[in-house]
Amino acid sequence: KAGVTQTPRYLIKTRGQQVTLSCSPISGHRSVSWYQQTPGQGLQFLFEYFSETQRNKGNFPGRFSGRQFSNSRSEMNVSTLELGDSALYLCASSLAGTSGYEQYFGPGTRLTVT
């Protein structure tokens, strides 16, 4: 089975721009979660999508949004980028959700905002 893939792997954007990141889960997995990882902050939960519906949301401003398609692929969008948005964005897929199912992480997209 192919693992979780994320595109692009690296991205450089300018303050004020917007960005869209993509995540393709493992075949058969219906849940996709997104995390922001920065040095010293660990993994900060952004949101989880399950069967095209946002099931949970972390404490991030409305500039961060996402969606999930019928094939379970998910996209995350950040509008009006700020310098503090520079981070590694990881997505993780699981069979049926974060409730008791192992999450498989993608390689991440490293976003740099200048």
Next chain:
Amino acid sequence: GENVEQHPSTLSVQEGDSAVIKCTYSDSASNYFPWYKQELGKRPQLIIDIRSNVGEKKDQRIAVTLNKTAKHFSLHITETQPEDSAVYFCAAGGNNNDMRFGAGTRLTVKP
């Protein structure tokens, strides 16, 4: 929502010694507690997990204990090896709540 605290943030041990990482959580409804290992430049990977109906689980040199009353759980690594050097994350979740992660522990095993 769930809040997970993890200690220590850094841990250095000699090869062969044991390492213990502790986490506490706030939501008594949480019932699933995984541990992830992230090596430098790589993605986090599950190394062991425990559910609330079990107090302890062991897999070779790795064990996890859970105290639901006190809302804390711990990772124990025995006979540490240099390849155990990585960042370890605990997490808590369940009941369709999101999975919240601790801030991570950077473990260094000195040969």
